[in-house]
Amino acid sequence: MRFSQIVGQQAAKEHFLNMWHHQQLPHALLIHGNEGTGVLPFALAISQFILCENRQSADACGQCPACTQASKLAHPDLNISFPSIKPEKKKENLSTYYIDDFRKFVAQSPYGTTFDWLQSTGAENKQGNISAEECRSMIEKLALKSHVENGYKILLVWRPEFLGKEGNILLKLIEEPPARTILILAAEVLEQILPTILSRVQRIKLLPLRQEEIAQALSDREQTDVHQAQRIAMMASGNFHTALQLLHHPVNDLLPATKHWFNMLFVRRGIDASKAMEEQAKEGREGIKNFLIYVEHLLQAVIRFRYTGQCRLGGEELDFIQKLAKTPLTQAAIEQMIDALNRMGFYIQRNANAKIQLQALNIEMMYAIQNKKVSSLN
Ligand SMILES: [Zn+2]
Structure with missing residues (x-):
């Protein structure tokens, strides 16, 4: 995912790039915004930008091997954790069991909701979580050296709200991560994140999308005719997921x-x-x-x-x-x-x-x- 693929959020992009170019990027970053503002695509764009081997000043190149891997969520230094339900035959609930499904889900619907994601894995009425075992596995993965010499390692946690109190396992990692490690949390409901985590991260806020931004994105990406795009944008209340729902x-x-x-x-x-x-x-x-x-x-x-x-x-x-x-x-x-x-x-x-x-x-x-x-x- 590149910044150019993100709907709107110009101010947030500039905020991030500013931190980057002034070497002020914190090692723990929280991207937050309401459903449909694109916290996951935004976190993925940041990840790809950091991993890109031929970074431009305002975006990843989109063509280098690192970009190709990152765009498929298959870069070895891009670790992703997300809510899931424990598979029946497994002892633990780890994101890695679902990574192939997750890649497909993001490729198809980068603005999809956590609810849609969990339903696509057959969660039905189960809640889904990010488990204690998953937290420990993150810590282990980040202890390893990056695959590129002197390269960054990234841990992206989609919806840290689903960590519950297990999130405390990550506190030390958030406070003192291994060198050249960046943690990116992508959240929608701040009140559901542990205060101990919230106080240790720097935040970038995504705003509800403007009507023009949604309308433009619908005509550009979905070839929606101008009139319909505007009508849908009006009804979507700043939520691109709702806009796509209304379109499809x-x-x-x-x-x-x-x-x-x-x-x-x-x-x-x-x-x-x-x-x-x-x-x-x-x-x-x-x-x-x-x-x-x-x-x-x-x-x-x-x-x-x-x-x-x-x-x-x-x-x-x-x-x-x-x-x-x-x-x-x-x-x-x-x-x-x-x-x-x-x-x-x-x-x-x-x-x-x-x-x-x-x-x-x-x-x-x-x-x-x-x-x-x-x-x-x-
Ligand atoms: Zn690149």
Whole structure:
């Protein structure tokens, strides 16, 4: 992975390059940002840059043997640890058992989520972790000399959140790594990282991607037409993973279904609203996720429209948003609905029963519209 393959994140690239060119690169670096900002691709780009034998001032060359190996995650001095589940027939849970699958996963979907990764290894409902044995194996690997004379050794840990308290095994390594060793942690949720680790690393933050950056990346990489790319970018909320999800599982015209559902909710025709959700449940996991993202996006647009009087959407969508904005729905009620949609998306992603979740959503939406709390249901 080269910096040129990263979507957006110009400031973070410059931050890293600045440290590098001023010889101020710390030996433990934490790249962090929300899902879909690209913490793994960014960490991989840093790794390849450091390992490249013909480094340019702002990027790896992409052509030297080291780059070829690093781009396939097969460079002998690039050690990678990531969450996994213990294979049934093994005594320990080590990343190396999964490295071939991991290479394929990253080649196919560098912006893929940890959840997608774990599902692709058949984790189902298991959580996945980075085990104590894996930590010890990292320490052993880094104790060896690099394969290139005077070269760097890198340990990239994707999602150190999954270390749990086993992370303490790494403290000494983080504090006093062997010479010419760089640790790169790529994380999404800082609160889930051990404070003892957090206090020992320097951070580079990745920001949510800008709409133009997502739209540009979709047209350049996926040959998406300009109009569709902009539309998806608007809905993706700075998350490139969501953008790809919307692109590959297209949002067919979801407006009529949304309008019908809202009409039923507003006139309190509970049975019909519930039937509308039964229909949605037939769309399958990806279809339902897109529906939830779409409705959330429309509600966000209602909030913006009320504040600014402006809306980037047009046609019937604009019409619908204007109508919703004129209803007595309070800001709190809209936020409650957005929160419910978000939560349902999370459950559906984790294979919860779609039919049941969508009915629960239906009730939450109806209560929000009637300005009631649903706490009694939980
Ligand atoms: Zn190179």
